Amino acid sequence: MIRILGIDPGSQRTGIGVIDVAADGKSTHVFHTTIxxxxxxxFHMRLRQVFEAVGEVIEEHAPTEVAIERVFMARNPDSALKLGQARGAAICAVVNRGLDLAEYAAKEVKQAVVGGGGADKSQIQHMVGVLLGISGKLQADAADALAVALTHAHTRASTVRLGIPRTAWRRRR
Structure with missing residues (x-):
């Protein structure tokens, strides 16, 4: 059993999702929240909150692997900078606890979970619910975090089937 923490960083809300992946590839929902x-x-207190909240989730749920969404270039440079700083706070919380980190672009996450890189938030929410057996509507940021974790699980399974060593994963930090 592999436990994966998925993070969807944001400067206003950060999504957190934890899944377990069995040897047969079946993913099970463990936990999700939105910070x-x-x-x-x-803003610097927001960064502290991200750092501490991610650290608390790591301590409570003990993931063995972590995946985070990569920053996309927004139209507003100030927003992109703040998003990058929030992402940095989450990354620091992860590496401070000695965990490896994989990164995925938003299009990769959408492709892995919905089947198309142009999927919208409602499609991601729906498919994450279907894939993990979660009834009711998921909050968008939490659904995105679970989608990042699922993407990592799918990518990880593919590399294992292909015989690619973990050290060769291109998205590893």
Whole structure:
């Protein structure tokens, strides 16, 4: 059994999702949440909240592998910078605990979970629910985090089937 933590970083909300993947490839939902960062008065306190919350999830759920969504270039440079900083806080929490990290672009996540790189949020929410047997509507950021974890599980299974050593994974940090 492999436990994977998926992270969808954001400067206003950060999604967290944890799944277990059995040897036969079946994925099971373990935990998901959304960290609401809008209650903080300052941006640096939001970064601290991301760092601490990701660390708490790691301590509580003990993932063996972690995957995070890669930053996309937004139209607004300030938004892209803030997103990158939130992502950096999450990465620091992961590597501070000695875990490896894989990165996936949003299009890769959409392709792996929905089957097309242009999928919208509602399609991701629906497919994550179907794949993990979660009834009811998932919050978008939590669904994205679970989708990142599922993408890592699928990619990991493919590389194992192809006989590619883990050290050769191109998305490993």
């Amino acid at each position: 609401n960062l809008l209650d903080n008065d300052s």
